[in-house]
Amino acid sequence: MNKKPLHIDFQKDGVSLDFSGELTLYNLTQAQSLIETNTLSNTQKIIINLEQVQYLDTAFALFLTDIQEKYNAEIQCGNKNFLHTLALTKEHKKRLDTNDNIHKKNIIEYIGKTFYESYLSFISFVEFLGKIFTSFLLYFKSIKNIRIKEIAFEINESAVRAFGIVALTSFLIGLVTAYQAAYQLQRYGGNIFIVDMMGISIFRELAPLITAIVIAGRSGSAYTAQIGAMKITQEIDAMRTMGFDPYTFLVLPRIIALIIMLPILIFVSDMMAMLGGIIVADLSLDLTPSLFLDRLSEVVAIKHFYVGLIKGPFFAFLIASIGIYRGLMVKDDTQSIGFNTTKSVVESLFAVIVCDAIFSIAFTNLGI
């Protein structure tokens, strides 16, 4: 196969391209470059000689048809099979010439399409919210409609099993914030103010956000992947045809489970972060735990704790609904699950932070 596939023979009255051996796509480039370096002109008479060829594949046949058309060459070939292959490629060329209108996108079309698609996806999210709302109403029509078993299962799956990771993360965050603050406070001799600072920042902001971030990364992404996989295997279609509404069986139990559990998780987070604070205060600021707790009940109003908990159900709704919505958007290909899971986490984190900002402004203006 390493033999040269082509020998160019310059004669008085023209050029003969003598091909030999097995002509396949592996030695096509070799022949191509040989022809390009020996500049041929249309005026000469060119003969493509295939008498010495043992095998011809379609890729090479396409190439031969190209040269034949370009230089108006003549083909010499005794083998019926090769002529057949060449005829096949020629026929294809003819057909290709007649419908050669391949559409290429330009930038404006591209921008327009992207914009329109994001508009459509917004509309479909609104539609999704509407469906959730109507399914909620159905739930409340009769106690029987509520899928207690599914809700309990989801509570265990996406919240109870997350206690460990939420507790650990919060404890570390409490430790770190307290430690950084302790160093600054010590320089002013304001050791005792660590309690005020920790109380307000953890209860109001940090605990709800940390919990939401962990749950979005852990349970929100799981929702997308689970429901996406169910969509690919047509399980959701099967449920619909059997009369099981996916919204009552899959969507609402997950949303309700998170709405119930997120405030509880935030409470766990509050306690663990505070524990981290107490330990740091004791070790590096010589503030005994009992002093810390006395001061805490004195200066930090209970409203800060409630403000943190109130955010829970809202964050839960955002995380669960975005996760599920992304899962339902999964299309019938393998890339789609990964793409939508990434989007679900990014979008739900963004939504949680926007929601937190809105709460912050609202509560401040209300004087809470």
Added chain:
Amino acid sequence: MELIKVKDVKTVFGEKVVHDGLDLHVDEGEIYGLLGPSGCGKTTLLREMVMLQEFEAGSIEILGKKIENISEEDAQELRRKWGVLFQFGALFSSLTLAENIALALREYSTLSEAMIQEIVAFKLDLVGLKPSDAFLYPSEISGGMRKKAGIARALAMDPKLLFLDEPTSGLDPISAREFDELILQLRSMLGLTIVIVTHDLHSIYNTLDRMAIIDNKKVAYEGSLEEVTSVKNDFIQTFFRDKI
């Protein structure tokens, strides 16, 4: 010339024996069918032939190479000489049809981009797809088109041997007959040898030259359609009862 020789193949899944002493051979240029009841191991045999699955004992020889103790280099060379169409096409979903077909050409040859595009257009045309389909993703096309594109991908490197796993399943009768036509055309145009796993009685009558019927872990019948009904076997008698 025998392109595929299967001798005494034994396949075991855990406790279950799938094949035991299975023999058959495929000649050059023929369309060969693997038939049999569900769960008889037709697809398993096909997977063994294309080295996706190992077998317990026996020997399979493909294009002169015994695959049970083949070196990695030979295996790689063999893989370029055959094309495989999976039941659901198994197109790479992140690539367009054109990219799917061009993939092997890009990886294994030194062809210029223009030449690759030309080959891709030719292969698409060969299986009856439109040039504009080249830019679609597998998720955007129908099941029948996916199978056609799967064949175009299998044909990209001009293989000598083509394996088709249930090519007409899931297609409507008209598309299925068109597909039979396509298989026959490809054989006569490109001189392919084709091995088909199928259940489709129409396809069997339309396309096959010879076939092996696998039943009870062995080949119950190997040969042409004419003599098949004379074999005393429950599956064969039921399957071929209604002549078309």
